[in-house]
Amino acid sequence: MAVNPTRMELLKLGKRFILARRGYKMLKDKQEEILHRFLKLIEENKGYRKSLEEKLVNAATRFLLIQSTMPEEILEEVLIKPEVNLEATISPEKVLNIPIPHFTLIQKGDFHIFGSFTPPSLNRVLDEYSEILKELLSLAELERKIELFAAEIERTRRRVNALEYILIPNLKETIAYIKFKLEELERGNLIRLKRIKELL
Numbered sequence: 329m330a331v332n333p334t335r336m337e338l339l340k341l342g343k344r345f346i347l348a349r350r351g352y353k354m355l356k357d358k359q360e361e362i363l364h365r366f367l368k369l370i371e372e373n374k375g376y377r378k379s380l381e382e383k384l385v386n387a388a389t390r391f392l393l394i395q396s397t398m399p400e401e402i403l404e405e406v407l408i409k410p411e412v413n414l415e416a417t418i419s420p421e422k423v424l425n426i427p428i429p430h431f432t433l434i435q436k437g438d439f440h441i442f443g444s445f446t447p448p449s450l451n452r453v454l455d456e457y458s459e460i461l462k463e464l465l466s467l468a469e470l471e472r473k474i475e476l477f478a479a480e481i482e483r484t485r486r487r488v489n490a491l492e493y494i495l496i497p498n499l500k501e502t503i504a505y506i507k508f509k510l511e512e513l514e515r516g517n518l519i520r521l522k523r524i525k526e527l528l
Contacts, residue, residue: 331502333509341506345499352491359484362424366477373470380463387456394450406446412437416465423473426480431469433462 331337395403413436418429439454 331506333506333513335510338503338506338510341499341503345496345503348491348496348499352488352496355484355488355491358424359481359488362426362477362481362484365424366474366481369470369474369477373467373474376463376467376470380460380467383456383460383463387453387460390449390453390456394447394453398447398450406441406450412439414461424480426476428473428476429469431465433465 415434415436417432417434419432421428421430435458439458440451441454
C-alpha cells in the first residue's frame with residue numbers, strides 16, 4: 329500500500345473520511361428527495377397527459393361537426409384570415425440545483441374569426457385549441473423536467489455508489505493499515521527501549 333504511515337497522514341485521512349461520510353449522507357438525502365419529486369412528477373404527467381388528450385379529442389370532434397356543416401371553401405377562407413403570431417420563450421429555473429427550462433407562450437393577435445359565414449361555435453373551438461396549445465407547452469416543460477430529474481438521479485446514484493463502495497472502504501482500509509503500522513512501530517520502540525535499559 330503506497331502510503332506513508334505517519335500520524336500526520338492518519339490525521340489527514342481521518343478528516344477526509346469524515347468529509348466523505350458527510351458528503352455521502354448529503355448525497356443520499358438529495359437522491360431520496362429527487363426520487364420522491366420524480367415519482368410525483370410521473371403521476372402529475374400521467375394525469376395531465378390524459379386530461380389533455382381528452383381536450384384534444386373533444387375539440388377535434390367539435391371542429392369536425394362544424395366542418396361537416398360548412399362548405400369547404402368558406403371554412404378555408406375564414407381560417408386563413410386570422411393573423412396570429414406565436415412565440416415560445418425559455419427561462420431557466422433551478423429546482424434542487426437542477427437547471428429546469430420554463431416555457432412561456434406569447435401570443436400576438438386573435439384566433440377569433442368575424443364574418444357573416446362564421447358560426448360562433450367555430451370561435452369557441454378555436455379558443456379551445458388556443459388553450460390546448462398553452463397546455464401542450466406546459467406538458468413539454470413537465471416532460472423535460474422528468475428527463476432532467478431522471479438524469480440527475482442517475483448522476484447522484486453513481487456518486488453515492490462511488491463513495492459507499494470505493495472511497496469510504498478505501499479510506500477505512502488505509503486508516504486501519506496506518507494504525508497497525510504505527511502500533512507496530514510503537515511496539516518496536518518499546519522493545520528497543522527495554523533492551524537498552526537491560527544493557528545499561
